Amino acid sequence: MPSTKTRIKKIGTVVVPVNDVDRAIEFYVEKLGFEKRVDIPFGEGYRWVEVSPGDVETTIAICPPPPGKSAGNVETGICVQTDDIDGIHAELKARGVDVDAEVSRLGDPVPPMMWLRDPEGNTLMVVETTN
DSSP states (O other): OOOOOOOOOOOOEEEEEOSOHHHHHIIIIIITOOEEEEEEEETTTEEEEEEESTTOSOEEEEEOOOTTOOOSSOEEEEEEEESOHHHHHHHHHHTTOEEOSSOBOOOTTSOOEEEEEOTTOOEEEEEEOOO
16 A cells, blocks of 8 residues: 655745736835845746745745736735734734735634735735744
8 A cells, every 4th residue: 555644844935926026025025024035037037036934944936927827816825924913914004015904803713814915916814823
C-alpha cells in the first residue's frame, strides 16, 4: 500500500498576480509594513518580488500574471494573523487601506476578523489570534 505521508515540508510562497508591481510593492511594504525579500528581473520585462511580514518563512510573491492571464480582483485565500485586530483595523484605515468598515465578530469559536483589499482589489483576511 502506498504511503499517505507527504514529502512536502512547508508552504514557501503564495503568488498574487498584479498588473502594477511597483504599486503593489508600495502597498505591501508601506501600507501593510511587510518587508521586501526578493526583487529580481526575469523573462522579458518581468519582475519576481516577494514580501513577507517580519521573519516568517512563507512569502507572498507579487508579480505580473502569465501571458493570457488576468490579475486583480482575486480572493487570494491568504489569511494573516494579528494579536490586535482592532488596532490594526484602525491603523490600516488611517493609512488609507481598503478595509472592511468594521471588524467581524461572529462569536466563539470564530475569532474576530476582517478583510482588506490591495490596490488591484485582491483580498486578504486578517484574523486575531491569541497565541
